[in-house]
Amino acid sequence: xxxxxxxxxxxxxxxxxxxxxxxxxxxxSRETRTKEALKSVNLEIQxxxxxxxxxxNGAGKTTLxxxxxxxxxxxxxxxxxxxxxxxxxxxxxxxxMALIMxxxxxxxxxxxxxxxxxxxxxxxxxxxxxxxxxxxxxxETLMVKDQLKTQVRKLSLGERMKIELxxxxxxxxxxxxxxxxxxxxxxxxxxxxxxxxxQYQKEFKPITxxxxxxxxDIKELCPRIVIIKEGEFVYDxxxxxxxxxxxxxxxxxxxxxxxxxxxxxxxxxxxxxxxQIFEENxxxxxxxxxxxxxDIIESIMRSGVTPT
Amino acid sequence: MKWWKHVAALELRKILAYRSDFWVTFLGQILIQILxxxxxxxxxxxxxxxxxxxxxxxxxxxxxxLIIPIGTRILTGENIxxxxxxxxxxxxxxxxxxxxxxxxxxxxxxxTYSMFYVFQLILIYCLFRTFxxxxxxMLADVGNLISGVLFFFVAAAVYxxxxxxxxxxxxxxxxxxxxxxxxxxxxSFFGGGFIPLTFLPAWxxxxxxxxxxxxxxxxxxxxxMGLSNFAEVSKGVLILFIWxxxxxxxxxxxLKKGSIDIRVLEYETLPKTLCLFPAFFVL
Numbered sequence: 001x002x003x004x005x006x007x008x009x010x011x012x013x014x015x016x017x018x019x020x021x022x023x024x025x026x027x028x029s030r031e032t033r034t035k036e037a038l039k040s041v042n043l044e045i046q047x048x049x050x051x052x053x054x055x056x057n058g059a060g061k062t063t064l065x066x067x068x069x070x071x072x073x074x075x076x077x078x079x080x081x082x083x084x085x086x087x088x089x090x091x092x093x094x095x096x097m098a099l100i101m102x103x104x105x106x107x108x109x110x111x112x113x114x115x116x117x118x119x120x121x122x123x124x125x126x127x128x129x130x131x132x133x134x135x136x137x138x139x140e141t142l143m144v145k146d147q148l149k150t151q152v153r154k155l156s157l158g159e160r161m162k163i164e165l166x167x168x169x170x171x172x173x174x175x176x177x178x179x180x181x182x183x184x185x186x187x188x189x190x191x192x193x194x195x196x197x198x199q200y201q202k203e204f205k206p207i208t209x210x211x212x213x214x215x216x217d218i219k220e221l222c223p224r225i226v227i228i229k230e231g232e233f234v235y236d237x238x239x240x241x242x243x244x245x246x247x248x249x250x251x252x253x254x255x256x257x258x259x260x261x262x263x264x265x266x267x268x269x270x271x272x273x274x275x276q277i278f279e280e281n282x283x284x285x286x287x288x289x290x291x292x293x294x295d296i297i298e299s300i301m302r303s304g305v306t307p308t
Numbered sequence: 309m310k311w312w313k314h315v316a317a318l319e320l321r322k323i324l325a326y327r328s329d330f331w332v333t334f335l336g337q338i339l340i341q342i343l344x345x346x347x348x349x350x351x352x353x354x355x356x357x358x359x360x361x362x363x364x365x366x367x368x369x370x371x372x373x374l375i376i377p378i379g380t381r382i383l384t385g386e387n388i389x390x391x392x393x394x395x396x397x398x399x400x401x402x403x404x405x406x407x408x409x410x411x412x413x414x415x416x417x418x419x420t421y422s423m424f425y426v427f428q429l430i431l432i433y434c435l436f437r438t439f440x441x442x443x444x445x446m447l448a449d450v451g452n453l454i455s456g457v458l459f460f461f462v463a464a465a466v467y468x469x470x471x472x473x474x475x476x477x478x479x480x481x482x483x484x485x486x487x488x489x490x491x492x493x494x495x496s497f498f499g500g501g502f503i504p505l506t507f508l509p510a511w512x513x514x515x516x517x518x519x520x521x522x523x524x525x526x527x528x529x530x531x532x533m534g535l536s537n538f539a540e541v542s543k544g545v546l547i548l549f550i551w552x553x554x555x556x557x558x559x560x561x562x563l564k565k566g567s568i569d570i571r572v573l574e575y576e577t578l579p580k581t582l583c584l585f586p587a588f589f590v591l
Contacts, residue, residue, distance in 0.1 A: 071404050091407035099405055104398040106405075108318065110325040119318050122311040123406050151325070 002068065002175070002207055004043040007077035009063050009231075011035045037063040039231040040077065047174070048205035052212065052222030052239070056301055060231040061211040062101075065177045068209070069099040081175055081207075095124055098173035100164055102180035109153040113144075113163045116152070117170060124171035131170065138166040141196050158189030165193065169200065178210045182217055194220050215294045229301055242296050251295065252277065255285040264291065264299070311408065312416045319386075319420040334428060338377050345373035362506040368533065369504075371448065375456075375529045376501055378432065381425040382460040383467045383495075383524055385418040388488045391475035411559065415468065422464045426457055448532050456532030459541065462548050463524045467495065469555035470520075476562045500526030520551040 015031040016022050037060045045051055053061045066072040068079060070086035070093065079086055084093035100106075107116040114135075121131045139145045142162040147155055152163060161181065169176070178197070182190040198221060201208060212218060218225060219239065227235040235242065250270055252263045254277055265273045270288065277283060291299075324330060349369045352361075359365060364372065391414060394400040403410040433453060474491050478484045496502050498521035505513055505526045516522050523544040530536045536544075 069405065071401050089404065094405060094407040097405070099401075101398075101401075104401065106399070106402045108322065110322050111318065115318060115321055119311070119314045122314045123408060 001047055001080075001082060002043065002045040002209075003078075003080045004041060004064075004068070005078045006040045006042065007038055007064070007067065007079055008036070008040050008075045009038040009060075009067060009072065010075045011037050011063075036231050038067075038074070041228075041231070041233050043226065043233070043236070045207050045209070047207055048201075049224065050201055050208040050210065050222055052210050052218040052225040053228060054211070054218060054225055054297055054301075055228035059228045059301075061228055062179055064228070065099070065179050065209060065211065068175075069097060069177050070094070071099070095171065096174045097177070098168040098171070098175070099177045100168045100179065100181055102161065102183035105152075105160070105164065107152055107163055107167045110151065112149045112151055113166070114148045116167055117148075120167055120170050126171050130172070134170050134172065135166075138169060141199060142166060143192065158185045158192075161185060161189070161193065162196075165196065172204060174206050176206050176208045178208065178212075180212055181210070182212060182214055190214065190216065197221055215297070219293060225297075227297060227300055235300055239293070242300075243293060249291055251289055251291045253285075253287040253289070254281070254283060256281040256283055262295075264295075312412070315413060315416045316420040316423075319417045320424065323421070323424055338428075338432070341377040342374055345376075346370055349373065362504060364504060364506070368535075371533055372504060372529060374432075374436075375429070375448075375532050376525065378425055378429040379456075379460055379525060379529055379532075380496070380501055382422045382429065382457070383464050384471070384492070385421040385464060385468055387421070388471075388492065389475070389485070390414070390418065391472060392478035392484050392488070395475075395478040411472075414472065418468045418472075419461075419464065422461065426460070429453075429457065448534060452532050452534045455541065456528045459523075459528040459531050459545070462545055462552075463520075463528055466520050466548050466551050466555065467524055469552065469559050470495075472559050473555065473562060476559070495521060495524055498522070499524040500529065518547070520548060523548050 012032050012034050014026070015033050016026045041060075041064065053064065055061050063072065067074050068081055068086050070089045073087045081093065082096065084090055086093065086097075107113060117131075117135060120126075126134070135148075139148060142165060144159055144162045144166070147159050147163065152160060155163065165181065181197075182193050185193065194217060197208075197210075200206075201221070210217065210222060223238055223240075225235070225237070225239050225242070226233055248267050249264050250267055252265055252270075252274065254261055254263070263273065263277070274286070274288075277286070349366065353359070353366045353369075361369070391400070403413055406413070430453075433448070470491060471488070474484060474487045477487060498505075498516055498519065500522060505516065505522055508516075513522075527536060527540065527544045531541060
């Protein structure tokens with residue numbers, strides 16, 4: 001179980017004025033700026049649950065994940081993951097946790113994946129039988145059996161991501177943090193990773209926190225989502241609920257001679273608004289449909305409106 | 309097998325991963341360094357018209373510069389940027405996730421490289437003694453070679469900690485390259501890597517005896533050449549152990565602070581940490 005209470009994280013960075021003058025000035029005095037990456041967030045996740053953490057770039061998703069993985073210390077607040085305080089980095093906790101970052105490599109590039117796996121087996125003290133089963137199971141499910149003896153740097157992006165997933169899951173972690181695991185992958189590789197994650201979740205039931213900018217990942221894997229905006233949670237609930245809450249709205253997609261635009265309209269005002277659009281524009285095409293989950297989440301992230 | 313043996317094996321596999329790079333590093337660089345030093349000193353001895361300079365004959369000087377390039381490699385292990393590179397590209401986080409000590413892990417990788425260069429030194433020694441009868445290596449016997457190599461290993465532990473201190477500044481600062489190069493320069497110059505220490509003024513030689521520098525390169529090289537006695541070696545090892553304890557304490561403290569603040573741009577903790585080793589910078 002994960003419990004987070006009033007967790008805050010501030011980052012301090014230096015501000016440098018542009019140009020040569022700014023560069024010279026920064027040699028002697030520098031201005032600092034503090035950014036609140038997380039503003040007192042609270043969260044509770046049960047064993048076996050998988051949640052999607054959604055937010056714009058810089059919203060605080062990765063910071064939260066890094067704190068829960070024990071890489072970054074919070075400025076204040078409490079967190080407990082299966083009874084451990086993550087940033088104390090006890091070996092017992094680290095043996096049960098995995099962090100996969102789509103943009104960072106954890107396996108050694110210059111060597112075949114199997115070489116890295118053998119080292120991980122010793123580091124995590126994985127028994128021989130479990131190691132053999134896991135390598136077999138993961139390689140087969142992720143379809144990378146033939147790539148295990150190839151130098152990692154020579155693999156495609158999708159294959160490398162699958163190898164990263166294998167490396168992170170070899171020790172059967174009970175808590176998994178997935179930070180944009182499908183970033184940069186083509187559609188079929190994204191799909192393969194999603195299928196694998198669903199299957200893994202079903203078989204091993206870990207707590208999983210997933211961040212992704214691809215809504216397909218969220219829709220397929222996460223029954224519960226948390227939307228984070230500028231360091232604050234603006235929504236924590238089921239994905240279905242978000243769609244239901246916006247159920248009394250329709251979206252008008254309009255194409256005119258000059259532009260294409262979308263308008264969210266309450267169902268009761270649909271006829272009136274459509275009439276108005278036809279009167280004001282030379283309409284080439286008009287579609288009426290339900291708002292997509294992407295539109296709803298984007299609207300929440302933009303307006304900060306918390307659905308009730 | 310224990311995890312550290314696997315770490316060592318993994319590092320060895322990394323060294324052997326690229327064939328051409330391996331041969332260039334293993335033989336090419338060393339041969340060039342040796343040839344340049346040999347031609348340089350030959351020229352100096354000839355132009356001065358002397359057979360001995362500050363206690364070194366030309367043959368001894370040649371042996372000195374045969375050992376120094378490989379000895380320096382044993383000393384410097386994985387080389388500049390071995391930790392900073394990983395901090396900057398983000399792969400350092402892997403060590404924070406593993407259920408083991410980052411410090412132990414990096415020490416093992418460092419010493420694995422040193423071990424590899426020991427093998428290189430022994431191989432070159434054997435080749436020279438077997439095939440080049442006029443080689444300066446004929447001046448060094450096997451006993452002295454073993455003592456010198458062991459001494460280099462103790463020295464590598466001290467240098468490794470000094471290097472880790474510099475490398476760990478990368479947990480806060482955006483570039484540590486110039487600091488790392490400065491360390492290499494100081495060690496080479498005051499350690500006798502550029503010129504033998506007997507060429508320095510007497511007061512400088514005496515002052516250096518209390519620092520780790522002469523024991524990092526000069527004394528191990530002199531041990532291999534059979535120019536040092538038991539008392540000198542014992543004193544050198546003792547002083548190195550004192551420096552090991554000092555640097556070990558500072559490294560542990562920095563690592564604790566650094567891994568708390570890792571890459572989070574909290575620069576305010578850096579001055580406090582730097583205050584811990586002013587002696588290092590004064591030296």
